[in-house]
Amino acid sequence: MKRLIKTVKSFTLWELFQGLFVTGRAFFGKKITIQYPEEETPISPRFRGMLALRRYPNGEERCIACKLCEAVCPAAAITIESEEREDGSRRTTKYEIDAFKCINCGFCEEACPVDSIVLTPEMHYHIENRGDNILTKEKLLAIGDLYEERLAADRAADEKYR
Amino acid sequence: MFTIEINGKSVEANDGQMVIDAADAAGIYIPRFCYHKKLSVAANCRMCLVEVEKMGKPVPACATPAVSGMKVFTQSQKALDAQKAVMEFLLINHPLDCPICDQGGECELQDLALCYGEDVGRYTEGKRAVADEDIGPLVATEMTRCIHCTRCVRFGTEIAGFRELGMTGRGEKSRIGTYVKHFMQSEVSGNIIDLCPVGALTSKPYRFTARAWEMSQHRSIAPHDCLGSNIYVHTRGYEYSDFREVMRVIPRENESINETWLSDRDRFSYEGLHKDHRLTGPMIRKEGKWLQVDWPTALNFAANKLRDIINSKKPDQLAAIASPSSTLEELYLLQKIVRDLGSNNIDHRLHQSDFSQQENAPLFPGMSTELASIDSMDAILLVGSDIRREQPLAGLRVRKACLNGATIMRIGSIDHDVNFKLSENVHTTPSTLVESLQAVVDSLTSDANKSSIAKHLKNSEKSLIILGDEAQSHSQATLVRALCLEIAKLSNAKIAIMTLGANSAGAWIAGAVPHRKAAGENSSAVGLNAQTMFSQPRAAYILLNVEPEHDLIHSSTAIAALMAADFVMSLSPYMSPVHADLADVLLPIAPFTETDGTFVNVEGKWQSFNAVSPPYGEVRPGWKVLRVFGNLLELNGYDYICASEVRNELEKLLQHSNVPTDRTSLEKNTSNKPKGFEILYEWPAVCVDNVSRRANALQSILMPLQRTVSISSETAKDLGIQSEQLITLKQSDREITVPARIDARIPNTCVLVPKGVSLTSGFGDGFAEITVQRGESHA
Numbered sequence: 049m050k051r052l053i054k055t056v057k058s059f060t061l062w063e064l065f066q067g068l069f070v071t072g073r074a075f076f077g078k079k080i081t082i083q084y085p086e087e088e089t090p091i092s093p094r095f096r097g098m099l100a101l102r103r104y105p106n107g108e109e110r111c112i113a114c115k116l117c118e119a120v121c122p123a124a125a126i127t128i129e130s131e132e133r134e135d136g137s138r139r140t141t142k143y144e145i146d147a148f149k150c151i152n153c154g155f156c157e158e159a160c161p162v163d164s165i166v167l168t169p170e171m172h173y174h175i176e177n178r179g180d181n182i183l184t185k186e187k188l189l190a191i192g193d194l195y196e197e198r199l200a201a202d203r204a205a206d207e208k209y210r
Numbered sequence: 211m212f213t214i215e216i217n218g219k220s221v222e223a224n225d226g227q228m229v230i231d232a233a234d235a236a237g238i239y240i241p242r243f244c245y246h247k248k249l250s251v252a253a254n255c256r257m258c259l260v261e262v263e264k265m266g267k268p269v270p271a272c273a274t275p276a277v278s279g280m281k282v283f284t285q286s287q288k289a290l291d292a293q294k295a296v297m298e299f300l301l302i303n304h305p306l307d308c309p310i311c312d313q314g315g316e317c318e319l320q321d322l323a324l325c326y327g328e329d330v331g332r333y334t335e336g337k338r339a340v341a342d343e344d345i346g347p348l349v350a351t352e353m354t355r356c357i358h359c360t361r362c363v364r365f366g367t368e369i370a371g372f373r374e375l376g377m378t379g380r381g382e383k384s385r386i387g388t389y390v391k392h393f394m395q396s397e398v399s400g401n402i403i404d405l406c407p408v409g410a411l412t413s414k415p416y417r418f419t420a421r422a423w424e425m426s427q428h429r430s431i432a433p434h435d436c437l438g439s440n441i442y443v444h445t446r447g448y449e450y451s452d453f454r455e456v457m458r459v460i461p462r463e464n465e466s467i468n469e470t471w472l473s474d475r476d477r478f479s480y481e482g483l484h485k486d487h488r489l490t491g492p493m494i495r496k497e498g499k500w501l502q503v504d505w506p507t508a509l510n511f512a513a514n515k516l517r518d519i520i521n522s523k524k525p526d527q528l529a530a531i532a533s534p535s536s537t538l539e540e541l542y543l544l545q546k547i548v549r550d551l552g553s554n555n556i557d558h559r560l561h562q563s564d565f566s567q568q569e570n571a572p573l574f575p576g577m578s579t580e581l582a583s584i585d586s587m588d589a590i591l592l593v594g595s596d597i598r599r600e601q602p603l604a605g606l607r608v609r610k611a612c613l614n615g616a617t618i619m620r621i622g623s624i625d626h627d628v629n630f631k632l633s634e635n636v637h638t639t640p641s642t643l644v645e646s647l648q649a650v651v652d653s654l655t656s657d658a659n660k661s662s663i664a665k666h667l668k669n670s671e672k673s674l675i676i677l678g679d680e681a682q683s684h685s686q687a688t689l690v691r692a693l694c695l696e697i698a699k700l701s702n703a704k705i706a707i708m709t710l711g712a713n714s715a716g717a718w719i720a721g722a723v724p725h726r727k728a729a730g731e732n733s734s735a736v737g738l739n740a741q742t743m744f745s746q747p748r749a750a751y752i753l754l755n756v757e758p759e760h761d762l763i764h765s766s767t768a769i770a771a772l773m774a775a776d777f778v779m780s781l782s783p784y785m786s787p788v789h790a791d792l793a794d795v796l797l798p799i800a801p802f803t804e805t806d807g808t809f810v811n812v813e814g815k816w817q818s819f820n821a822v823s824p825p826y827g828e829v830r831p832g833w834k835v836l837r838v839f840g841n842l843l844e845l846n847g848y849d850y851i852c853a854s855e856v857r858n859e860l861e862k863l864l865q866h867s868n869v870p871t872d873r874t875s876l877e878k879n880t881s882n883k884p885k886g887f888e889i890l891y892e893w894p895a896v897c898v899d900n901v902s903r904r905a906n907a908l909q910s911i912l913m914p915l916q917r918t919v920s921i922s923s924e925t926a927k928d929l930g931i932q933s934e935q936l937i938t939l940k941q942s943d944r945e946i947t948v949p950a951r952i953d954a955r956i957p958n959t960c961v962l963v964p965k966g967v968s969l970t971s972g973f974g975d976g977f978a979e980i981t982v983q984r985g986e987s988h989a
Contacts, residue, residue, distance in 0.1 A: 112309055115424070116309065
């Protein structure tokens with residue numbers, strides 16, 4: 049019986065038509081055209097783009113220099129130096145990410161106990177000059193400030209899975 | 211010896227041994243917080259609960275003696291349940307702030323919480339918080355994290371001998387702290403950092419700078435005292451980067467030397483190695499200005515100058531002085547260069563001013579027994595020794611002997627405070643020190659009127675005489691030593707000469723003395739020693755790791771001679787203001803962490819170590835600099851490839867030499883008691899060498915009063931001054947006016963001058979006559 053079905057199918061070019069059906073569905077279906085870069089497709093709140101450092105709403109930087117992101121980074125892209133700040137808290141004196149080394153894996157974000165280092169949904173960035181690939185603490189914090197609203201919303205949306 | 215069974219495995223145990231010891235010996239790990247093998251058993255953390263057959267409840271393994279045939283289960287359900295319950299209790303109040311805790315990554319609680327903790331806590335109430343105390347510049351506290359294991363308390367009372375920390379309050383209100391607010395005074399306080407299983411006590415200089423997982427660990431030897439404590443140096447930075455920074459130093463266990471402890475000086479001196487203090491490259495002085503140059507220029511400049519002086523004048527116009535904390539290789543090569551150039555003027559005895567009978571000295575002054583045997587002595591006589599600060603870990607052993615029932619006695623001019631019971635304390639002046647020792651000898655030789663010191667020494671089976679820095683830097687040091695040897699002979703005691711620096715013994719062996727070549731071979735001509743090379747000024751000097759204003763007992767003469775010299779070359783990792791004034795060439799050599807080398811400790815143990823990081827900047831290891839310098843001077847036999855070749859050469863020489871024995875004889879010399887004031891010198895424990903003097907945290911434990919000159923209250927009354935008023939000291943044309951403090955430790959008509967501190971920089975000319983006057987007040 050099985051053999052019979054197989055023989056019929058191969059003579060009627062069943063599989064060919066099956067494939068063409070998929071083509072036909074796309075051919076006659078509704079077209080989606082995004083006028084990139086003017087338009088963009090929506091992206092997941094988990095999208096892993098450019099890196100940023102976040103602040104608390106009162107303006108205090110979140111990073112506590114625990115160095116877990118540095119330890120977990122598979123590309124060794126993060127360099128941290130730390131010391132005791134005047135008020136006795138543990139803070140970084142240097143927080144640098146080499147954007148050339150970074151592979152946007154998001155491990156640093158997962159390791160961070162205070163949600164300080166995050167990957168923003170921003171994917172449009174470029175580096176023109178040698179040395180600009182080093183994202184310093186100031187740059188990262190500035191990016192964080194720029195995207196804070198979006199970052200907070202993304203994290204709130206993803207809250208129950210975290 | 212009997213067998214017990216742990217987890218079904220037969221394990222040997224001794225009578226009275228606790229289960230946890232037997233398990234450790236067999237390699238079976240039982241979790242613990244309060245138990246430490248060097249401390250008494252407290253059994254208060256309950257983490258080591260294990261199940262024992264036929265016992266109803268789980269029992270603490272650290273407080274349960276092993277009994278023959280006992281069956282112990284460390285991983286049974288009952289034991290695990292008990293341990294998990296204990297962990298849950300411990301975590302009730304312990305904050306979960308591991309990311310900001312310095313102990314994070316090397317925390318015993320963190321490790322055990324991984325094995326025995328639950329992933330979610332059931333405790334929802336507020337946690338306990340404890341106010342912090344500032345206990346000094348070395349140890350940082352975060353008492354909220356404390357789990358009350360009391361290791362630090364037990365260390366203080368049992369090992370260090372200071373009840374500085376204690377537990378107050380009960381139940382949830384119990385807390386560890388200093389009873390009254392004060393800074394820790396112990397010279398070994400840093401050990402509580404290692405002992406603390408959590409992040410309650412951490413290192414202050416290291417605070418928040420690095421993480422345990424970032425660092426690599428290297429074996430090394432501590433460079434500040436003659437014990438040669440074994441250490442681990444932790445560095446951060448990539449293997450092949452230009453500079454790997456030393457982040458901290460921790461003890462490496464060696465039962466025969468430092469056990470598991472480390473003195474604060476050895477632990478925190480690494481701060482002095484920081485690049486801010488260091489020379490980055492060789493410098494020469496041209497027309498009064500310091501120029502940074504490359505190595506060939508600097509070395510050629512130095513070699514040409516030196517050759518000119520030797521050719522135009524006599525070779526004995528060259529003199530070299532080396533620090534006894536330099537490595538064996540550096541000292542050997544330096545003396546080889548000096549001797550090959552035809553001079554014998556080399557010395558390392560920076561604190562000494564009596565050099566008589568030096569030809570009768572043994573191969574090196576040291577101990578005639580082992581360090582570990584101090585523990586089991588029955589009587590110990592300290593002669594001019596502040597063992598607590600000079601060799602802190604030997605001090606701990608003396609204390610241990612005292613607790614074991616030994617009689618500790620002391621003869622000395624400074625009444626140092628001690629952390630053990632002194633049965634006899636003879637407080638002398640420098641000039642009566644000899645008389646006091648003579649009295650002991652006399653009562654040992656005659657049967658009548660025995661002094662109690664003599665009686666104790668004679669009646670003890672094992673006794674030891676320890677000579678400290680005061681005895682060795684005494685104006686009649688040889689006589690003091692001969693008398694001690696005589697006492698030792700008569701009472702069958704051992705003798706321990708606790709020398710200065712990490713490598714005095716090595717310096718003697720390497721031949722960095724004017725009367726002996728390497729390996730103790732007598733030199734045909736006797737050169738000038740550390741005193742005479744300056745009192746008879748030379749044309750050229752080489753300084754190895756020496757800062758003349760601080761390190762020398764004859765500072766003022768030395769500086770005058772060095773200023774007048776045609777050529778001064780300094781090999782040191784640092785540039786001091788005095789170096790800048792008097793040197794012509796500065797060759798930066800690597801400190802102990804950046805060079806391969808060997809230290810010979812007071813027992814005669816050769817301990818080699820390797821560089822833990824590449825030298826900073828243009829700095830080069832001392833042995834390499836001297837090797838190239840030897841070649842540039844066109845001398846033969848300087849083609850060493852590695853430091854161990856230098857060491858091997860010396861070892862070979864030692865095999866073929868007639869090792870001299872101690873033939874110091876008792877020569878009565880008429881002691882003329884000086885009129886007026888007598889001078890006493892003291893190098894505070896944290897000012898002994900160029901590295902420790904630059905360690906900021908260590909320097910800040912130096913009390914403001916420790917930086918000033920001290921006199922007795924009687925003397926102060928005679929001079930008509932009060933504490934912290936100015937006095938003027940005048941010795942050999944040099945005069946300083948400094949505040950004086952009144953100090954009960956000092957005998958009358960004596961003045962104690964601290965060396966190695968900025969106040970007395972450049973002051974001091976041995977035991978030359980000193981005048982003390984009331985200082986002019988500028989107010």
